[in-house]
Amino acid sequence: MKLTVVGTGYVGLVSGVCFSEIGNNVICIDRDADKIDRLKNGEVPIYEPGLQEYLVNNMNNGRLEFSTDIKYGVKESDLIIIAVGTPSLPNGEANLAFVEEVARNIAVEMNGYKVIMTKSTVPVGTNERIKEIICSITDHPFDVVSVPEFLREGSAVKDTFSPDRVVIGVENKRAEEIVSELHKPLTDKVVVTDIRSAEMIKYASNAFLATKISFINEIANICDKVGADVSNVAKGMGYDKRIGPHFLNAGIGYGGSCFPKDTDALIQIAGNADYDFKLLKAVVDVNKHQRYNILDKLQQVLGNLNGKKIAIWGLAFKPNTDDVRDAPANEVITELLKLGADVSAYDPIAMDNFKKSLDQDGVSWSETAFEAVQNADAVCLLTEWDEFKEADLNQLEAAMRFPVLIDGRNVFTQEQLSESNLIYHSVGRPRLQ
Numbered sequence: 001m002k003l004t005v006v007g008t009g010y011v012g013l014v015s016g017v018c019f020s021e022i023g024n025n026v027i028c029i030d031r032d033a034d035k036i037d038r039l040k041n042g043e044v045p046i047y048e049p050g051l052q053e054y055l056v057n058n059m060n061n062g063r064l065e066f067s068t069d070i071k072y073g074v075k076e077s078d079l080i081i082i083a084v085g086t087p088s089l090p091n092g093e094a095n096l097a098f099v100e101e102v103a104r105n106i107a108v109e110m111n112g113y114k115v116i117m118t119k120s121t122v123p124v125g126t127n128e129r130i131k132e133i134i135c136s137i138t139d140h141p142f143d144v145v146s147v148p149e150f151l152r153e154g155s156a157v158k159d160t161f162s163p164d165r166v167v168i169g170v171e172n173k174r175a176e177e178i179v180s181e182l183h184k185p186l187t188d189k190v191v192v193t194d195i196r197s198a199e200m201i202k203y204a205s206n207a208f209l210a211t212k213i214s215f216i217n218e219i220a221n222i223c224d225k226v227g228a229d230v231s232n233v234a235k236g237m238g239y240d241k242r243i244g245p246h247f248l249n250a251g252i253g254y255g256g257s258c259f260p261k262d263t264d265a266l267i268q269i270a271g272n273a274d275y276d277f278k279l280l281k282a283v284v285d286v287n288k289h290q291r292y293n294i295l296d297k298l299q300q301v302l303g304n305l306n307g308k309k310i311a312i313w314g315l316a317f318k319p320n321t322d323d324v325r326d327a328p329a330n331e332v333i334t335e336l337l338k339l340g341a342d343v344s345a346y347d348p349i350a351m352d353n354f355k356k357s358l359d360q361d362g363v364s365w366s367e368t369a370f371e372a373v374q375n376a377d378a379v380c381l382l383t384e385w386d387e388f389k390e391a392d393l394n395q396l397e398a399a400m401r402f403p404v405l406i407d408g409r410n411v412f413t414q415e416q417l418s419e420s421n422l423i424y425h426s427v428g429r430p431r432l433q
């Protein structure tokens with residue numbers, strides 16, 4: 001199949017590369033000329049395991065190309081994928097300006113029947129709006145289809161090649177057959193539905209996952225008070241097939257470019273329909289507070305943090321990505337600086353992005369994990385990178401002035417800690433020495 005993907009962000013780039021890998025001819029379009037130049041040179045602007053190899057292979061075999069020219073993409077393709085951003089407006093609503101602009105640009109260049117497939121996360125009714133826009137500009141026949149994306153950063157390639165399901169929101173058989181054909185090599189778990197339900201499935205899925213995280217974090221906070229261990233609680237709950245074992249890792253809460261944005265947007269979607277989504281508002285509120293949990297623990301051990309050297313291990317919102325959007329590290333570091341702490345920080349991949357995102361001076365950036373903890377009064381683990389999980393705890397203890405480890409992601413086991421004299425606190429697990 002010949003297809004064009006408009007937008008080379010996370011979703012667009014990964015989809016374009018993976019669709020070319022399964023045998024399609026793909027043109028990826030972006031209006032950012034610098035980015036397109038870099039991509040043409042085989043440079044991937046994000047850190048995503050496996051992506052670069054597939055990108056280079058498919059460029060070399062002629063199935064994948066990059067361009068800034070949307071006219072070329074539309075004319076050459078039967079199927080056009082919209083994968084541009086829908087960032088939050090100040091009130092939490094999704095900003096649809098980019099999606100609408102792309103719809104207009106596609107309409108102007110149409111030269112025959114096209115399937116316009118939206119992968120961007122968009123509020124219910126947006127695909128109908130896209131249809132209206134295109135109809136107002138051209139008489140060429142077309143269908144709109146909603147195929148929400150469920151890939152996770154850090155495992156985006158793997159998720160695209162073996163998705164749990166593909167959701168196809170569609171209005172007629174002609175478009176359904178084309179889009180089903182495209183996804184056939186990926187999975188047979190396909191949910192075909194109406195367009196509005198497909199749009200809702202994406203928000204409902206992310207909101208439900210965020211709810212699981214805030215739920216287990218509240219259970220963890222209660223475990224801290226009553227002396228239970230949230231890891232065992234989650235394990236015991238997870239064997240129940242109706243609950244499931246995933247997304248029950250307690251910690252300092254969720255971040256990233258998706259859950260915070262999509263939960264806010266769904267609250268707005270509900271509000272616009274005159275419905276107060278109380279449960280989801282509580283989920284968001286719990287998540288905001290959970291980031292500060294680690295600071296409370298730090299103050300319990302060290303008292304006043306003024307002048308204390310606090311090391312931060314991990315700046316990305318989760319491991320295996322250089323994405324720092326809405327990363328808990330941002331609030332934690334900002335608050336530590338406010339309290340007068342002397343902060344040294346390290347992340348294996350996300351340092352550069354984090355430096356750009358933090359509008360504060362005063363952090364000392366370390367080249368290695370152990371440089372950051374040298375003579376520190378405490379180290380806070382905020383992202384569960386393997387490098388930290390595998391750290392030698394005796395070496396850690398020896399490097400620090402005061403051996404306090406606050407583990408915001410519950411990565412260390414009792415067994416690992418039994419050999420060291422670290423003063424260890426985690427989230428919702430009894431204090432271990």
Ligand code: UGA
Nearest residue numbers: 149150151152153213247248249253254255256258317318
């Ligand atoms: C999330 C969804 O998992 C994807 O299905 C969806 O496609 C994507 O959003 C999106 O809408 O584009 P992502 O944000 O890449 O993917 O990352 P996740 O692995 O879901 O993690 C999100 C956050 O939740 C991270 O901060 C992570 O640390 C946190 N988390 C996750 C927990 O605190 N506990 C858990 O048990 C699981």
